[in-house]
Amino acid sequence: MEIFKIVITGNVGAGKTTLIRTISEIDVVDTDRHATDETADLKANTTVAFDFGRITLNSEQLLYLYGTPGQSRFDFMWDILINQSQAYVLLVAAHRPKDFRGAKRILNFMNRKGDIPMIIGMTHTDCEGAWEADDVLLALGFADRETSPPLVQVNPEDPRSIAQCLVVLLEQLVTTAAA
Amino acid sequence: MGIRGSLETFSLPELFQIIGSGQKSGRLRFTPHTKLDDPQNKTTFELWFKRGFFVTIINSNQYQDLIAKIQEKAWIDAMVLVKNKYLCPADKPFGTYLKENNLLTEAQREWLFDQQISQVYKLFKIKDGSFNFEEIDQSNKIASDGEGFPVREMTGKKRKITELSLAAMRNLSDWSRFVEDIPRAEMGLQQVAKGYDIHLTSLEKHLWSSANGSISLKKLAQQKEVDLQTLQRTALSMIFAGLVEEMTVVSPAEQFISNSSGELRPAFANGSNTAIKSKAKPKASKSLISNLVSFLKDNF
Known part of the structure; x- marks a missing residue:
């Protein structure tokens, strides 16, 4: 059995769990628990270990999707998941600039732990106060659009x-492999 | 479109970093919120930037501030000053024009610019306020109101945003609003700028030279015999200035990873932020990737 593993990461409330629930063929195995910290301001429950979703391509090939916890205190889980995966998507909520530094922290962590292809998935782009893609990239530390990872708008629902x-992520993987 | 928000969601140094790294030109309107929120007492500041450099600041309560300061100092006769205000070309900073006409010395122009810089430092101390950054368009105007660079309030001097932000952070005494941003003691630093061409303090230089991701801030503080909190704050200032970034610490032993020929090579060869691979990942076959792309395109 051949399995391709993708990590979906990002801050609390960026849309990771929703994304995996939307596309997975199985009921997502989640580890959501009632939020008791500042996360409770954003959502009632939060992921404390990881979300797991699956897509079956054929009898021999599968796609696994892992959603990381958003809070940095669970970064040991980020470590475990990124080491198991072949690519990742960093979800960033465009309307929540307060979280951009946190997203940058996750990005730094992931890039340090695993040299694997990645893209940025910008969510909540239709919300009030959503930032432009170029400014989100600058906030994440990518001053040069030419050398920044691909950024796509994504609706997790x-x-x-x-x-x-x-597909953009897989194309990025092919491009990286060719380089 | 611009960047609009409040200090609750995005801090001034972070905003400065975006304007600087994006080499943006435009106007940042900043309105501090007073506790009483008295509309009579509402001051709005306009900070102007040109290709990522700070060029001037205007306080809405101080009309013609540059001219007022020159008059205060009695450097130029009032009548001569007014006459030259109208003679100055519309695209030339007033300070430059006065200097070119030998009405202002370089030291005086420098002093005037320093006064503007000190106003920016004060803004960094404000805890609550709203901002709106709008970029200059191709015709050198702000699209929303057609305003151009305020040349009558410009000395002709400019300051790199990195330098301005770093200096403003050094002057900060209350760090309470940055609590969540302060890098944790077990984190390390990694250089993200190619170098620096601004003045750094001795501690900043030490942090810069140690920023290779192999030592934690806690250990650095012990080594340098500096209070950890001071070191963490300095690190954050340098992060905001775009010089370094916080990183998970990787031990020196981990910095050597095996390549395919079995040789050991440093992970940070060429100064690049090469990732540390703790284990080799299974490679996906071409067939898997191709089938996956087709599946995603055909089934959703």
Whole structure:
């Protein structure tokens, strides 16, 4: 059995669990628990270990999706998951600039732990106060659009939008491998 | 479109970093929120940037501040000053024009610019306020109101945002609003700028030279015999200035990873932020990737 593993990471409330639930063929195995810290301001429950989703391509090939916890105190889980995976998507909520530094921290962590292809998935782009893609990239430390990772807008509730995002990630993987 | 928000969601040094790293030109309107929120007492500051450099600041309560300061100092006769205000070309900073006409010395122009810089430092101390950054368009105007660079308030001097932000952070005494941003003691630093061409303090230089991701801030503080909190704050200032970034510490032993020929090579060869691979990942076959792309395109 051949399995391709993708990590979906990002801050609390960026849309990781929703994305995996939307596209997974199985009921997502989640480890959500009632939020008792500042996360409770954003959502009632939060992921404390990881979310797991699956897509079966054929009898021999599978796609596994792992959603990381958003809070940095669970970074040991980020470590475990990124070491198991072949690519990752960093979800960033465009309307929540307060979280951009946190997203940058996750990005630094992931890039340090695993030299694997990645893209940025920008969510909540239709919300009030959403930032432009170029400014989000600058906030994440990418001053040069030419050398920054691909950034795509993604709606975590829309399977088609997620599929397009994952295709861009796979294309990035092919490009990286060719280079 | 611009960047709009409040200090609750995005801090001034972070905003400065974006304007600087994006080499943006435009106007940052900043309105501090007073506790009483008295509309009579509402001051708005306009900070102007040109290709990532700070060029001037205007306080809405101080009309013609540059001219007022020159008059205060009695450096130029009032009548001569007013006459030259109208003679100055619309695209030339007033300070430059006065200097070119030998009405202002370089030291005086420098002093005027320093006064503007000190106003920016004060803004960094404000805890609550709203901002709106709008970029200059191709015709050198702000699209929303057609305003151009305020040349009458410009000395003609400019300051690199990195330098301005770092100096403003050094002057900060209350760090309470940056609590969540302060890098943790077990984190390390990694250089993200190619180098620096601004003045750094001795501690900043030490942090810069140690920023290779192999030593924690806690150990650095012990080595340098500096209070950990001071070191963490300095690190954050340098992060905001775009010089370094916080990183998970990787031990020196881990910095050598095996390549395919079995040789050991440093992970940070060429100064690049090469990732540390703790184990080799299974490679996906071409067939898997191709099938996956087709599946995603055909089934959703």
